[in-house]
Amino acid sequence: MAGALTGGxxxxxxxxxxxxxxxxxxxxxxxxxxxxxxxxxxxxxxFSPLVVVVVFSFNAIPRMALPITDVSLRWYxxxxxxxxxxxxxxxxxxAGLATAVIAGPLGIAAALxxxxxxxxxxxxLLSAVLIPIMAPGLLLAIxxxxxxxxxxxxxxxxxxxxxxxxxxxxxxxxxTMNAAVAGFRxxxxxxxxxxxxxxxxxxxTVTLPILxxxxxxxxxxxxxxxxxxxxxxxxxxxxxxxLPMLIWSRVVRGVDPSLNALATILxxxxxxxxxxxxxxxxxxx
Amino acid sequence: MSTESSAAIALExxxxxxxxxxAVDDVSLEVVEGEFFALLGPSGCGKTTSLRMMxxxxxxxAGSIVLRGRDVTDVPPNRRPVNLVFQHxxxxxxxxxxxxxxxxxxxxxxxxxxxxxxVGEMLHVVRVAELAARDxxxxxGGQRQRVALARALVNRPAVLLLDEPLSALDVKLRKQxxxxxxxxxxxxxxxxxxxxxxxxxxxxxxxxxAIMDRGQVLQVGTPREIYExxxxxxxxxxxxxxxxxxxxxxxxHDGVAxxxxxxxxxxxxxxxDGTHEGGSQLRAAVRPERIRLMAVGTVPAPTExxxxxxxxxxxxxxxxxxxxxxxxxxTLLSHRLNDDPTGAPLLGxxxxxxxxxxxxxxxxx
Numbered sequence: 001m002a003g004a005l006t007g008g009x010x011x012x013x014x015x016x017x018x019x020x021x022x023x024x025x026x027x028x029x030x031x032x033x034x035x036x037x038x039x040x041x042x043x044x045x046x047f048s049p050l051v052v053v054v055v056f057s058f059n060a061i062p063r064m065a066l067p068i069t070d071v072s073l074r075w076y077x078x079x080x081x082x083x084x085x086x087x088x089x090x091x092x093x094x095a096g097l098a099t100a101v102i103a104g105p106l107g108i109a110a111a112l113x114x115x116x117x118x119x120x121x122x123x124x125l126l127s128a129v130l131i132p133i134m135a136p137g138l139l140l141a142i143x144x145x146x147x148x149x150x151x152x153x154x155x156x157x158x159x160x161x162x163x164x165x166x167x168x169x170x171x172x173x174x175x176t177m178n179a180a181v182a183g184f185r186x187x188x189x190x191x192x193x194x195x196x197x198x199x200x201x202x203x204x205t206v207t208l209p210i211l212x213x214x215x216x217x218x219x220x221x222x223x224x225x226x227x228x229x230x231x232x233x234x235x236x237x238x239x240x241x242x243l244p245m246l247i248w249s250r251v252v253r254g255v256d257p258s259l260n261a262l263a264t265i266l267x268x269x270x271x272x273x274x275x276x277x278x279x280x281x282x283x284x285x
Numbered sequence: 286m287s288t289e290s291s292a293a294i295a296l297e298x299x300x301x302x303x304x305x306x307x308a309v310d311d312v313s314l315e316v317v318e319g320e321f322f323a324l325l326g327p328s329g330c331g332k333t334t335s336l337r338m339m340x341x342x343x344x345x346x347a348g349s350i351v352l353r354g355r356d357v358t359d360v361p362p363n364r365r366p367v368n369l370v371f372q373h374x375x376x377x378x379x380x381x382x383x384x385x386x387x388x389x390x391x392x393x394x395x396x397x398x399x400x401x402x403x404v405g406e407m408l409h410v411v412r413v414a415e416l417a418a419r420d421x422x423x424x425x426g427g428q429r430q431r432v433a434l435a436r437a438l439v440n441r442p443a444v445l446l447l448d449e450p451l452s453a454l455d456v457k458l459r460k461q462x463x464x465x466x467x468x469x470x471x472x473x474x475x476x477x478x479x480x481x482x483x484x485x486x487x488x489x490x491x492x493x494x495a496i497m498d499r500g501q502v503l504q505v506g507t508p509r510e511i512y513e514x515x516x517x518x519x520x521x522x523x524x525x526x527x528x529x530x531x532x533x534x535x536x537x538h539d540g541v542a543x544x545x546x547x548x549x550x551x552x553x554x555x556x557x558d559g560t561h562e563g564g565s566q567l568r569a570a571v572r573p574e575r576i577r578l579m580a581v582g583t584v585p586a587p588t589e590x591x592x593x594x595x596x597x598x599x600x601x602x603x604x605x606x607x608x609x610x611x612x613x614x615x616t617l618l619s620h621r622l623n624d625d626p627t628g629a630p631l632l633g634x635x636x637x638x639x640x641x642x643x644x645x646x647x648x649x650x
Contacts, residue, residue, distance in 0.1 A: 190342055191375035193362045195389035195440065205388075209379045 050267060057260035075261035085262065088246040091158055095233075095242060096223035099165040104219040106166075107173030108211070111181045114174075126178060129171045140167070141235040148236055156238030164232035169222040176221065180214030217277045224273035227266070292351065293318040293476040294339055294367070294444045299348035301334050308334040310500035311348070316444065318353075321470050321477045323487040326497035327523070332480045335497070336446050339478065340369045353443055368437035369446040373453065374429045378422040382413065382432050385421050389440040407439040408432075410469060427458050434469070444476045451486070463490055484524045488512060496520045512572075518648045521570055529570040529648060530614040534563055541588055541642040542567055546613035551591045553642035568648040575644035576619040578608060578636040580628075585639040592638040596630050612638055 028036075060070030079085050110129075114122050132140065144164050148154045184207070192202035208215070230244040237245060247262050292315040301309040309331040316322045324332040337343045338350055341362030349358045357365055368389070376385050386404045395403070408414045411431040416424065424432065430450060437445055450466075451459045467490045470477045481487050487494050488508040495505045496519070504516040515521035521529075532544035532552060542556040544567070554569040578594070585591045594610040594617070601623075608619040608630065617638060621629065630636050 185373075185375065187371065187373070188375045188377065190362070191369075191371060191377070192388070193342075194340060194369045195436065196363045196392040197388075198363055201392060206377060206379075210377075 053260050053263050054267070056257065057264045059257065059260075062257045075258045076265075078258050079261045079265070082258075084241075085243075085246060088241050088243045089265075091240055092227050092243040095158055095162050095165060096226040098159075098162045099169050099226035100219035100222040102162070103166045103169040103173045103222045104215060107170055107177050107218055108215060110170075110174045111177035112207075114178060115181050115186075126175070129174050133168060133171050137231045140164075141231045144232055145235040156236045158237055158240040158242075161229075161233045161237040161240070161242065162226070164236055165222075165226035165229050168229060168232065169225045172221055172225065173218040176218040177211070177214060180211050184210060217279070220273050220277035224270045224277065227273070228270050291318055292316060293320075293353060294478065295351045296335060296338070296345075297349050297351060299335070299338060299345045299350065301331075301338060301343055302346050307500050309338070309345075312497075312500070312502050313348075314495055314502060314505070316476060316478055317493075319474050319476055320492040321467065321479065321490055323491035323494045324478065324480045324497060325482070325484060325487040325494050325524075327482055329499075330497040331500040332482075332497050333448055336369070336448055336478060336480045339444070340367060340446050341365045366440075366443045367446055368440050368442040369448060370433050370437050370450045372448045372450065374433040374450075376421040376424070376429055376432060376436070378420075380421055381417065382408070382419050382421060382424070383417040385432055386436045386439050388436065393440075403439055404435075407435040410438070410473070411435045426454055427462070430454065430462065434466075438469075438473065438475065442475065444478055445470075447477060447479045449481055450479075452481075452483075459486075466490065488524070496523065498523070514646060516649055518568075518650070521646075521648055525572060526618055527570040527572050528576070528614070528617040529568065531566060531568045532614075534565050534567050537563055543588075546592075550593060550613055551589075552614065552645075553588055553590045553640070554645040554647060555643045556647050568650075569645050570648050571617070571640055571645045573607065573618040573620040575640050576610075576617055577639050578610065578619055578621065578630050579639055581635050581637055583637050583639075585637070586641075588642055590638065590640045590642075590645070594636045594638040596632055596634050596636065599632055610636065610638055 055068065057075055058071050058073070059068050060072035060074065114125060117125070141164070144160075144167070145156075148156065148160050148163075154160055188206055188210075189202045192206045193199070197205060228244065229242075230248065233242045233245050234248065241249070243262070243266060247259060247266070250256055250259055250262075294316050296309075296312050296314045299309055299312050300307060312331070312335065314335070324335060326332045334343060338345055341357070341360060345358060349356050351357070352365065352367065377388065380388070383404055386407060387400050390400045390403060405414065405417070408417055411434050413428055413431045413435070416428060416432070421429075421432065430453075433450070447466075451462050454462060463486055466477075479487075479490065488511070491508060493505060493507055494511050496503045496511060496517075498519050504511060504520050506514075506516075511520060512524055515524065521527055530552075532546060534542045534556075535545050536543040537556065540555060540557060542554045544552045544554070546552060554567065556567065556569075578596075579585070581593075592612045592614065594612045596608055597611045597616060598609040600607040600609070603623070605620045605622050606629070608621060610617045610619055619638070623629075
């Protein structure tokens with residue numbers, strides 16, 4: 001009885017909704033159009049500076065004004081023809097790789113170690129891990145500069161900058177690896193041990209291969225962080241200028257269209273790395 | 286060091302505590318070479334802990350574990366010639382079926398050709414030969430189970446340990462795998478130690494069963510001994526269903542105790558001589574398949590039970606029906622095969638309830 005009643009009502013309602021839907025397709029309600037416009041605005045706000053840089057890096061004339069009449073790769077040619085720029089790119093690449101190679105294994109070890117602790121201790125430590133990156137970058141840079149000079153008596157250099165980059169990347173690596181380790185079935189290691197594997201063999205034949213995508217993702221993320229890093233490098237890299245430092249020094253000298261090309265290169269490299277990293281760390285079933 | 290027993294694996298006065306809780310409390314067990322041995326008990330009874338100590342994943346706080354006469358208490362799992370089939374299989378998801386099964390042999394440096402042969406052979410035994418190249422994570426539950434079994438058996442362990450390996454399968458598949466596991470054990474002759482909480486499974490598959498409760502072994506025996514002559518009330522209650530009762534003994538003669546709950550009713554229980562005397566209280570029980578329901582007016586033999594009963598409820602379970610019969614002893618359970626519908630008692634009917642003296646057994650304290 002009740003079923004029949006609601007059934008009838010539903011059928012009547014259906015006719016009404018279909019008509020409404022047809023109309024709505026032509027003329028959405030005001031609040032929906034407002035929401036759509038808002039989303040467009042947010043994205044415009046987020047991306048317009050990047051778009052401007054990328055667009056003008058292809059502009060043939062050295063004036064940043066619209067409309068663009070001629071497209072050219074001259075700024076890119078100029079950039080790669082400049083030995084100072086090439087050296088900076090090489091240094092940034094080296095620093096990125098070194099950061100990944102150091103922060104990767106340290107982060108895996110830390111995540112595995114954290115897993116062995118009680119849930120309470122682990123969550124406290126995981127929050128603590130974030131403190132260095134929550135602290136103002138400038139503070140961290142000054143602290144590192146003093147630390148290197150006064151305590152360690154280390155020359156400001158690229159390796160010193162790598163130390164700083166590792167410090168910044170490590171919390172991200174630990175957090176990424178912690179998520180991967182949380183989904184790892186440690187009982188699988190018992191299976192390996194049962195079948196004759198030593199602890200080390202179980203680690204190399206089971207733990208590492210299963211965590212490999214997350215490890216690679218975390219290392220790519222480390223490269224991206226290092227390549228992008230400016231403040232710490234500025235304080236402790238000394239004369240071994242990295243790419244962001246070079247861009248800064250040129251901006252100080254005055255805006256030069258080749259900066260757009262340099263910035264675009266940096267943008268493409270770091271976004272590609274971050275994209276790859278996020279695809280690797282997404283959990284696969 | 287120890288023992289000249291023929292045990293494939295033995296626990297000798299083993300205790301394992303977690304904090305103040307004794308998961309396994311002074312347990313001794315001997316598993317004979319070549320037998321299918323079940324560790325049966327409710328969850329938390331210590332059966333899995335016992336198994337994990339045999340495998341080497343838990344170290345006993347006291348006592349020792351002896352494998353073929355060798356004390357292996359301090360030998361790590363990778364150096365014990367036993368293998369464990371895990372409850373959730375723990376196949377390696379980044380490997381193929383073949384690689385999973387070959388894992389143990391590779392670690393031991395077995396020659397490539399021999400690995401090929403032995404893995405192929407074992408996959409054949411567990412009937413998944415066609416899956417060799419498949420990714421382990423694409424398998425169904427039943428297939429995983431078989432591959433896990435092959436991965437352990439291919440190493441030719443002195444003892445194969447199985448931790449509730451069928452509990453993750455659906456009923457139909459579980460029944461099939463029970464028979465198949467039993468057949469595999471029989472044809473390979475490997476000693477199996479099988480942990481389960483499913484009493485039916487333990488009875489069906491094993492040569493001998495150890496019943497555990499609260500960290501202790503209550504009884505070790507063949508399925509028939511366990512079922513028909515339980516050594517403890519817990520065992521009687523845990524394995525199968527039964528109807529317990531307690532009465533004052535009137536006459537004890539020729540190993541049969543006779544009791545009269547009412548003047549014209551009689552209960553007969555086999556009671557070993559010297560265990561009871563006239564006037565003492567006796568706790569006993571009967572299995573449902575031993576209780577017969579007769580038409581009113583039937584006169585049972587003088588050494589058989591004769592009770593008035595009324596059918597309180599009938600539970601239809603396919604091959605048989607379970608009758609709940611209200612008597613002077615309370616509600617008794619009686620099973621009757623559904624092979625002949627004529628003469629089956631109806632709900633509310635009066636019946637004569639009877640069993641022979643040897644059908645009932647004294648419940649140990």
